[in-house]
Amino acid sequence: MVAVEPEGDSLLRKVRLILDAFDTGAPVLGLSELARRTALAKTTVHRVATDMVGVGLLNRRDRRYELGALLFQLGQRVPRTRGLRLIAARYLEDLAISTRETVVLAFPGDHHVLFVEKYFSQRGGGVAVTHVEGRVPFHCGASGKALLAFGDESTRESIMRAPLRRRTPWTITDPSRLRAEIEEVRRQGYAIDRQELVVGYGAVAAPVFAQGVAVATLTVVGPVDRMDVRRVAPMVTAAGRALTRDVEGVNT
Secondary structure, three states, X not given: OOOOOOOOOOHHHHHHHHHHOOEOOEOEEEHHHHHHHHOOOHHHHHHHHHHHHHHOOEEEEOOEEEXXXXXXXXXXXXXXXXXXXXXXXXXXXXXXXXXXXEEEEEEEOOOEEEEEEEEOOOOOOOOOXXXXXXXXXXXXOHHHHHHHHHOOHHHHHHHHHOOOOOOOOOOOOOHHXXXXXXXXXXXXXXXXXXXXXXXXXXXXXXXXXXXXXXXXXXXXXXXXXXXXXXXXHHHHHHHHHHHHHHHHHHHO
């Protein structure tokens, strides 16, 4: 089947489609797979990707492509996220020490949760986080559910309308069940992941607010057989509230 591109489709939209094609399960993609994932013609993908390599948005590996370091550099310059990451550093460390697990700071993206900072405890070792670096779907895992529960309403409704793809046998793919889960997150103030993102691992996430909307989460990740939610949840929610106070104090 030959891809048919909408007439007048902008170059920037094509660039965005190509960037969105990459994920943690496919960090390096060939031309054919990029064309399939973007629904663009191969000739278009080749032309646009070549230009993106030229300006540093992509790197070329033989005949395949990966995201370029320029994207990371640009991300470091976003004022609000950079400031929040700096403020959050001590909370990541404190939680890793008190829970003895890996702790992650996550931000909401357009269509994915972005894992931007992490602190490895001595016992946690960072094993779980190696599977979730970069970005993951909102409906998979504790961070995404916390952001859906307390974040932007338009993002939440957009995610609910899209297909909820399965990552593990425990991933929630039924919209009605996900809505019920989100309501439970709102009631209790934190979200729980029960092997929904990575088999064998669980997580507890608490929101961080700015002007009443969740702009990030603090998430503790560890093997599901030792993730004691009753012990970890109060620590994570307390850290989330404290980080919220710090963030709002900077913004006032």
